[in-house]
Amino acid sequence: MTILRVLLALVLAFGITACGQKGKFRSYDGPSVTSIQVHKAARKMYLLHNSEVLEEYDVALGFTPVGHKQFEGDGKTPEGTYFINRHNPNSRYHLSLGISYPNREDKAFAEAQGKSPGGDIMIHGRSDYKGRNKGDWTAGCIAVTDKEMEVVYSMVRRRTPVYILP
Template identity: 35%
Template sequence: MKIFLTTMCFLFLVTSFSSLADVLAKADLVIVYKSKATLELIKKGKVIKSYHIAMGDYPKNHKIKEGDERTPQGRYILDYKKSDSDFYRAIHISYPNDADILAANALNVSPGGQIMIHGQSPNSTISPREQQRYNWTNGCIAVTNSEMDEIWQLVDTGTPIELWP
């Protein structure tokens, strides 16, 4: 019986530390599902964290031009972090890419830019959780400040991000 209990405790600890290691591991991919309003941090094909997000007022379809309040779709890179963002902290998405610029030029419009994952609006009169119930950004991806702290720790610059419809 003693050996059985020792074995069970050992297995519990190994399983717990394995799960903890997965959570503490840096993400190697970020995926945004616009239709589900979720952002997932992925490590070796497994979801290690998932967050509810707010986006622009018009989240459907791909961003076409500056001011359309759409969130882009496609594969980009998280190319730099901004610790002094107007929205707490922010991680920049490498939008627009060459294809986005070409498409905007064909329409004779600016593709826009400065699309980021960021925290809450400091000017809001409603709670952070309440803010997340609405699409309020200009095309960025918003999470709560505490969630932004987690993402900040788990995502390095250079990490790819895929934004899906």
């Protein structure tokens, strides 16, 4: 009987703890995000519904932020029109949304130079990165805080256009 009480107490404690925790997955039922704009020079990202700004974020970019990403390892964030091509709930950086870089033109340019264009460009959180979110530290991705990424992740759907501007 004592073992049963201990087990019941443990199950109850774990159940209460689980109910009290807020996970990283949020729900969103507002206006759809019809596009994302990233303004590299201003270090800003906007989630838009048509022309209405739904959310605005400060972002960190690639550690070499000026110019368009051309090759793997150049530390640049791409510029141009892309789209969200995947959601990654198991990201190394909390949560992430895949950006469709490299596109056909990016691949052709890099190939003509005998190099790889790179890839795996994401909008992601920070997780274990301990620096300020201002300042550029990614390998070419667009980073926001983990809490902000939870909101972005819940709002943005696959195929959403991403306009990355200089």
